[in-house]
Amino acid sequence: MSGNRAVAYLKPGTVEVRTIEHPTLELKDGPGVAPRNVGRTCRHGVILKVLATNICGSDQHMVRGRTTAPEGLVLGHEITGEIVEKGPDVEFLDVGDIVSVPFNIACGRCRNCKERKTGICLNVNPARPGAAYGYVDMGGWVGGQAEYAMIPYADFNALRFPDADQAREKLLDLTMLSDIFPTGFHGAVTAGTKVGSTVYVAGAGPVGLAAAASAQLLGAAVVIVGDMNSERLAQARSFGCETVDLTRGTVEEQVAEILGVPEVDAAVDAVGFEARAHGPDAPEAPATVLNSLMGLTAAGGALGIPGLYVTDDPGGVDQDARTGTLKVRLGLGWAKSHRFTTGQCPVMQYHRGLMMAILHERVHIAKAVNATVIGIEDAPRGYAEFDQGASRKYVLDPHGALSGARPV
Structure with a gap:
């Protein structure tokens, strides 16, 4: 043939x-x-x-x-x-x-x-x-x-x-x-999602939406999805998620409006290395999501990171980004005893x-x-x-x- x-x-x-x-x-x-x-x-x-x-x-x-x-x-x-x-x-x-x-x-x-x-x-x-x-x-x-x-x-x-x-x-x-379904599920599992959890998913692309549906399947009490794309946020709401519009206000402020507190039990990075800073017309800033999630996740919580990060990025915003070297607030994550899971989903x-x-x-x-x-x-x-x-x-x-x- x-x-x-x-x-x-x-x-x-x-x-x-x-x-x-x-x-x-x-x-x-x-x-x-x-x-x-x-x-x-x-x-x-x-x-x-x-x-x-x-x-x-x-x-x-x-x-x-x-x-x-x-x-x-x-x-x-x-x-x-x-x-x-x-x-x-x-x-x-x-x-x-x-x-x-x-x-x-x-x-x-x-x-x-x-x-x-x-x-x-x-x-x-x-x-x-x-x-x-x-x-x-x-x-x-x-x-x-x-x-x-x-x-x-x-x-x-x-x-x-x-x-x-x-x-x-x-x-x-x-x-x-x-x-994408196992990858989203892996993100939710490694973030520590369980019955009654409050979960924030950064990114309403297909993997983020799969992570949100997975968090629901795992018994989360509230699943919040953040993005700057209104169409994708509407898709998240279509199956029962709360949403955060990153073009207006801080993540913490909007999460507090939903939960009454500016933090969640578990967080998923479904964005990866092409992340942008928050706000309208925001420039690319590859560590934005990781740093944001460390600020948002409660002490003792975990970050599931199915979003892709690479070792070589010819289009990176600076020399560090071109080699996958990001300015991550590891001290904050350490102080809050966060757990991180990265890599391909098994x-x-x-x-x-x-x-x-x-x-x-x-x-x-x-x-x-x-x-x-x-x-x-x-x-x-x-x-x-x-x-x-x-x-x-x-x-x-x-x-x-x-x-x-x-x-x-």
Whole structure:
């Protein structure tokens, strides 16, 4: 089989749908592929017909030119699909199975994987611990914003849905299991959210909205979402969140109006390194959210930090920011005995439980993040609209599996 339409990064602000080679069970040379990964044979892998693949804010960082992503890098790490081919070493999956693929690529054999720290697998990226599909400096595994994709270590990585017909029916919700739902949930869990908590989520993009829905699922008494985008704040209110408009007044003042006190039990940073100072037309200030959350979070509380921070940012506001060196008020966090959790979400710690919550109608994550289906050929428009602040989670539909699907 030849031909495979895929979304590739060209230059800052530009992506293109182009035809690439159909995947095989071998990692071949290409844009961003780590030289020591070239020729890696994946007898343990499967080929997926991609049924749903999503545009992520992390992809947007690359498309804005805020990373060292090379021209031609095929994007996409949020992948749900049907197995159409499997390698000879795959034991427990079959052709026809529909699976969710964690964005973390993990071998299942190293020390970290055995401890379920799958975001920092030691064997899949020669450069450093951890790998992902279609992402800069993450080993060069080809991205999944495509018609077909290869998934290595499939028995370990892929989450098989128990009923294929049910999976197709709930595909718009289930596609969120590859990244943003577990990532948002991880943010809420590591912030210490529990029954009765008051929770503040910085950022009303898809991950922030997923974190807010996760906090509700975990039993939070009040979930407050802060942003400067009125459309995104309205989306947060649509499923029962309180909101803070960062273009007016301080966070503490607005939180006090809601809770009666200017602090919360738990806080989630769903913004990351492209943060802006608070206020209308505020300039970029990458440590803003972290410092704000330390001021807002009660002593003894915790910060969950699923928002992306990078080691190399060519567009950073100063030399420190360009190397990921931020002016964080660590003394304040230390004085308040805060706990911090950073890094990639270890998706496997959460995805099966969240799948069950979806299948049994305990959560409607596609509705919370305003999932919006577009064809793969419309990916450039989706990236452009998302970059302009559209309050939507764009889901690419390469084969028409989501025809007529709407969030419920």
